[in-house]
């Protein structure tokens with residue numbers, strides 16, 4: 081067994097007049113080296129799941145088993161850069177002095193297409209470029225597992241498309257497993273090796289997508305998968 085196994089995960093939050101159950105018994109396994117996309121409506125618990133897996137939140141019950149090394153990195157919806165630090169310093173921000181490897185930083189900056197912008201400040205970058213910095217900051221600590229919470233949701237269509245391609249290229253350059261959260265069916269179909277639908281506090285369905293990239297979303301197989309996803313998401317839960 082490799083990857084990460086989530087077993088019978090339960091999580092609820094106290095409310096003013098009762099409790100809100102987010103997960104009532106979630107089971108999910110994440111394959112090593114794969115892009116697993118968790119897809120679900122707003123409020124279904126996607127961010128909570130990432131926070132639990134990342135150890136930022138404690139489950140009420142259940143278990144998260146890491147079978148590989150558990151060096152994790154997060155990429156959030158907003159880039160969360162330090163405005164007073166340039167691109168290179170933002171990327172190296174989480175590293176201790178002895179961990180900084182200028183060659184590796186240079187390679188990662190090239191991987192995310194920011195060569196030439198090393199000394200630019202966040203205010204001098206476009207939204208897409210800022211998100212590339214956030215991606216590079218995640219990669220530079222050589223994670224075995226990257227969690228991404230709707231990282232491209234705030235970007236315009238074209239920038240989003242280019243970031244998705246960027247991510248797929250990055251994936252070739254690292255053997256990290258990626259847990260990617262989105263509410264966009266197209267984004268899930270574009271990126272995923274496996275799509276997991278989150279609904280009603282559990283994993284409602286999952287779809288393996290064994291297709292090379294770039295993918296044509298209008299091909300028969302993906303149109304069928306899209307239809308199945310829509311049906312599963314509109315089912316009462």
Ligand SMILES: Nc1ncnc2c1ncn2[C@@H]1O[C@H](COP(=O)(O)OP(=O)(O)O)[C@@H](O)[C@H]1O
Pocket residue numbers: 093094100102120121122123124125126127128129
């Ligand atoms: N710290 C918290 N306290 C109370 N309720 C929360 C907290 N965090 C999230 N929730 C609630 O849990 C549900 C799932 O939230 P979230 O995981 O952010 O959903 P998603 O990311 O899928 O939009 C929402 O109803 C949200 O209001």
Ligand SMILES: [Mg+2]
Pocket residue numbers: 126127128229
């Ligand atoms: Mg969220």
